[in-house]
Amino acid sequence: MAEPDDRLQPIPETVAETSGYELESVEHEVMEALAAGDLPRARALIEPLHYADLADLLQHLPADDRRVLVQLLGDDLDPDMLSELDESIRDDIIEQLGLAQVAAAVAELDTDDAVDFIEELDEEEQRQLLEAMPESDRALIEQALAFPEDSAGRLMQREVVRIPAFWDVGQTVDYLRQNADREEEVLPEIFYVIFVVDPHHRPVGQVSLSRLLRTRRTVKIADIMETDMKVIAAATDQEEVAFLFRQRDLVSAPVVDEAGRLVGAITIDDVVDVIHEENEEDLMRMGGVSEDDLYSAAVDTAKSRFTWLFVNLCTAIIASLVIGLFESTIEQVVALAVLMPIVASMGGNAGTQTLTVAVRALATRELSSTNALRVIGKEVLVGSFNGVIFAVITALVAWLWFGNTEIALIIGAAMVANLVIAAFAGSTIPILLERLGVDPAIASTVFLTTVTDVVGFLAFLGLAAWFLL
């Protein structure tokens, strides 16, 4: 009802105004400015960008344009931008800037972000970079790097707020206010919970800041702390950490060393990237791609994809060997050669459906030893249903095409057999691989295709050799 009295007050931009399309138009303008040699304009265009947008832009640009922009930015390069970059682009920029400048930038990052950045470098680069960094930062980062790769110790923030249980709310708030004024940074920049530790530095509870803020100064911390929390060992794998955060809807969890002492904290924002990475890894592996290689050089990408293709070539040759057994049959009834890929291909597709569900369910732990047999049984049933339906359809197609009832019946029978076997193999292979400690996302597809190709060709051509000749 009131008249607007703040019309000139700037309102923060809303998302609709800054969608991906806007970044794309900025990209095109930057490329135009660079093509025209108008460096001041290019600089003016990129200056207002958020560091994450700038990282995206640098990745999208051709290498030459990127180098010009990095040159332009010079010392103004936001250190946070560096940790948003993909590996190959980052290496390129580090090379251009030189280690000294990169070290200065990395020193400005929080320890967890700095570790995130440094752990991706090779050992020699790590050593050089750490040497170029200030003493105090180096020690913290070296401690973090001492934890195994992809562990909670690497993921955690080392700066945490820890207080004893016998304090009251007032003491806690005063402690926070006092330390905020001190020169050296004792408290983390942003935190959501305060950890309560016993005299041995072991976490015994936590207090969320919203709880602390809503409680009167005289109340004891021991009375408002939550004790029902998950404590994470520093050596825990990050995948396990991500699972826990997601399953329990955690926002923050204390990390302890082997003696159970609080050494850091993991917060949900660190875990988001892990969840994303782990999902991406699974998707890539199922597609036969070992790593995210959008930005690496064509030769490197070709090399990294070679192994997968070579393994698949061996699979294809095995399938061909099976066909080779029936050369004389095919010579007499060429229709078999025309129809045989249908059986193999349908088996592969049906098996992949089952495989995808099984690999996913293993990753999210929805598939366990308790229900494995039931899941396999259900998949075989699904395979039988669709096997029969597609047998009828395919037999009809074959009969209309070649007018041969026997071939129609044979392809129908082979279809049922292959779809049932595909369902069995698609659900069993990932479970077995997981038991053997092999990542089911990587290896399952090869085994599955071998099975569905061999069974597909063998059933169809074998039945044909038996009945037709």
Add this chain to the structure above:
Amino acid sequence: MAEPDDRLQPIPETVAETSGYELESVEHEVMEALAAGDLPRARALIEPLHYADLADLLQHLPADDRRVLVQLLGDDLDPDMLSELDESIRDDIIEQLGLAQVAAAVAELDTDDAVDFIEELDEEEQRQLLEAMPESDRALIEQALAFPEDSAGRLMQREVVRIPAFWDVGQTVDYLRQNADREEEVLPEIFYVIFVVDPHHRPVGQVSLSRLLRTRRTVKIADIMETDMKVIAAATDQEEVAFLFRQRDLVSAPVVDEAGRLVGAITIDDVVDVIHEENEEDLMRMGGVSEDDLYSAAVDTAKSRFTWLFVNLCTAIIASLVIGLFESTIEQVVALAVLMPIVASMGGNAGTQTLTVAVRALATRELSSTNALRVIGKEVLVGSFNGVIFAVITALVAWLWFGNTEIALIIGAAMVANLVIAAFAGSTIPILLERLGVDPAIASTVFLTTVTDVVGFLAFLGLAAWFLL
């Protein structure tokens, strides 16, 4: 140095103690107890479980065991558990409990969790459930349901803390403490930031609780608030929201209505599930599975997978039609029938690698109109490299096998052609589909396989017909 004076104080469990294996052993024990008819023991086993673990356990058990457990739990059923369940299991449990009991449970949830639960029901169930709920909860939930599905409005928490910019830290803290004592819940249970609004309820800034706690009481909110924040329109798609949180490392963002007024807040823990869902959806779609169907009945699963298989059957038939063109060629040189699946299969696999990278890069917006041509060019180059290498290997295999130089040269040439085309198709198809507004994760594979099969058979058999006969 101090002597342990708290040896008997319970230490919270660490993750190592509660890995997936422990839940599995509980599951086996529960199943044994149920099989032995020992209901008190089954109840004792599940009582201490976290609601998320209980949800997992219920999903892993056979339907009969699950119903017995739900019966056992009765009124003690944790409402939070309900929102952790998969669709088919949840429907089953709702049916067993009856709407009245479910409504009472849902009313205890936070609005965002309640909305999360209710939106999955069909319209009639929604109506009945809402009618069975207390008036005040119903209104809040109905408001949320008025926003489009998968929008920021559905995702957000409606309870937010909002203060004017002219307050100081002391006033803010007092406000929080006073409201904490009030009967009705004005403040959210847990929150991480406080939003600063202008007289029109438009967000102008935010203050993180850690900042608030570290600042003296006399400091003005206007002096410590961050104004550089992302404001999200309530109609924004959740995928866009997830992208933004991940790209910008956000922890909390205000949501506004069309007039720009603050109507709620989205926090990172809500977004974690969205990120997970979106990733899962992509993975499933690329595997030809329309939905997560681990728990649905075999008939339903078979039906849901039929469409994908049918589309693939059509693709396979097209490939067979191509082979059919060369029946007489195959009749004369049966070796062609033996070798032809190798060319098609390698094209399919190489194309899938490219496709996976492209689909992923589109989803994460690393692939944009700025770099699309460069990515396609690079993929074609990768296809050429591997095409030549695999042409040599395959030609060698064919020559050793059939001792025929011409066939060896022909399969080599066909391999190069198919791998180059596969790379081109694998990168172009998803980009085109995205431009057309079709989800590239769903449809790309079908188009790709059609291309690689047709080109594979056509190139190999065509060259053979040309040169051999």
